[in-house]
Amino acid sequence: MIATEIKKGIYWVGAIDWGLRSFHGYTTSRGSTYNAYLIIDEKITLIDNVKVGFTEEIISRISSVIDPSKIDIIISNHGEPDHSGSLPAILKLAPNAKVYTAGPIGAKILKAQYGEMDLIPVKSGDKISIGKRNLIFNLAPMVHWPDNMVTYCPEEKILFSNDIFGQHFATSKRFDSEVDLALALEEAKQYYANIVLPYTKQANKINEVVKGLDIEMIANSHGVIWREHVSEILNLYDDLINSKKKEKAVVIYDSMWGNTKQMAQTIAETFRNLGIEVFLTRVDETPNSLLITEIMDSKYVAVGSSTLNNNMLPPIAGFLCYMKGLAPVNLKYISFGSYGWGGQSIEQVDNELKSMKLEQLLPPIKQYYTPSKEDLKNLEQQIINVFK
Numbered sequence: 385m386i387a388t389e390i391k392k393g394i395y396w397v398g399a400i401d402w403g404l405r406s407f408h409g410y411t412t413s414r415g416s417t418y419n420a421y422l423i424i425d426e427k428i429t430l431i432d433n434v435k436v437g438f439t440e441e442i443i444s445r446i447s448s449v450i451d452p453s454k455i456d457i458i459i460s461n462h463g464e465p466d467h468s469g470s471l472p473a474i475l476k477l478a479p480n481a482k483v484y485t486a487g488p489i490g491a492k493i494l495k496a497q498y499g500e501m502d503l504i505p506v507k508s509g510d511k512i513s514i515g516k517r518n519l520i521f522n523l524a525p526m527v528h529w530p531d532n533m534v535t536y537c538p539e540e541k542i543l544f545s546n547d548i549f550g551q552h553f554a555t556s557k558r559f560d561s562e563v564d565l566a567l568a569l570e571e572a573k574q575y576y577a578n579i580v581l582p583y584t585k586q587a588n589k590i591n592e593v594v595k596g597l598d599i600e601m602i603a604n605s606h607g608v609i610w611r612e613h614v615s616e617i618l619n620l621y622d623d624l625i626n627s628k629k630k631e632k633a634v635v636i637y638d639s640m641w642g643n644t645k646q647m648a649q650t651i652a653e654t655f656r657n658l659g660i661e662v663f664l665t666r667v668d669e670t671p672n673s674l675l676i677t678e679i680m681d682s683k684y685v686a687v688g689s690s691t692l693n694n695n696m697l698p699p700i701a702g703f704l705c706y707m708k709g710l711a712p713v714n715l716k717y718i719s720f721g722s723y724g725w726g727g728q729s730i731e732q733v734d735n736e737l738k739s740m741k742l743e744q745l746l747p748p749i750k751q752y753y754t755p756s757k758e759d760l761k762n763l764e765q766q767i768i769n770v771f772k
């Protein structure tokens with residue numbers, strides 16, 4: 385396997401995970417890449433590494449440029465195993481390499497996973513010279529782990545951004561200009577919704593730092609490298625960080641005998657008739673990761689569940705658990721559902737949405753068994769009244 389030169393003397397030496405379909409619950413239908421970068425300078429420098437299982441791939445790519453034992457410096461921008469899993473194997477080959485981590489927490493996280501090792505924690509603004517080039521570190525805690533940081537090379541105008549600006553997108557191409565831009569941006573948006581969204585405040589801080597840098601290339605740790613479309617990805621992050629919303633409603637339901645489905649269809653059609661864009665789905669028809677992406681830029685969400693054994697249906701519970709963790713904001717909600725006996729599911733859904741600090745658009749809408757035409761008309765009217 386060979387490296388790809390991304391700029392004179394700087395190589396992509398990562399791995400392509402074509403078969404990845406789930407990243408702890410995030411459905412990664414296009415797989416992913418684990419990007420690592422090798423800089424040939426007076427000090428041979430490796431920035432990040434790859435997931436266990438791909439160690440042979442990174443070593444092979446490094447070896448296509450230089451003997452791995454010659455690595456002098458390893459930068460660990462982030463300790464999550466997709467970027468640190470090969471560190472022990474690389475250190476065996478280059479035992480004298482100095483490893484720089486994102487502050488003491490970066491060192492702690494690496495040691496907790498791989499055992500005692502000599503590490504050099506850095507802080508924001510620290511700079512090291514690797515020869516003709518310098519590397520400047522900026523810590524980005526909680527985007528999305530306590531130990532994230534970005535590394536900037538001013539001579540090359542490259543930001544090695546690690547997770548931020550990434551996409552779970554396996555491709556044989558390395559650059560944004562070589563793939564469909566809309567697809568790369570869509571994957572970046574999905575990545576934000578599923579990885580960065582709960583840490584938007586922290587993302588804003590590092591985004592402001594990044595905007596102050598002179599950048600020609602963003603060499604992130606997943607997906608394609610931003611080279612031709614740096615301004616597009618920065619603009620997308622601006623919109624996402626500022627929670628830019630559409631007049632859009634996402635209607636999600638699960639239904640035992642089609643009654644809650646009828647309510648969902650009526651709610652969706654009412655929003656549509658009000659001129660509001662709609663995304664309607666039974667919860668198991670769409671992966672949670674796509675649902676949260678749809679919700680992220682919507683103003684409204686409606687969640688419905690029939691009652692089964694005094695509870696909401698398990699697929700709705702799973703979705704709400706996923707949604708809660710990602711903490712979408714500036715969202716108004718409706719809870720609804722049909723029931724035969726207790727009807728506890730509707731209050732349960734409502735309480736879950738309330739606990740996410742979302743704004744209730746209507747009191748919970750409960751339907752006893754099958755909605756009549758009049759019931760559906762009444763449901764429609766309740767929504768229309770809210771927008772009058």
Ligand code: FEO
Binds near residue numbers: 528605606
């Ligand atoms: Fe791509 Fe947080 O690891």
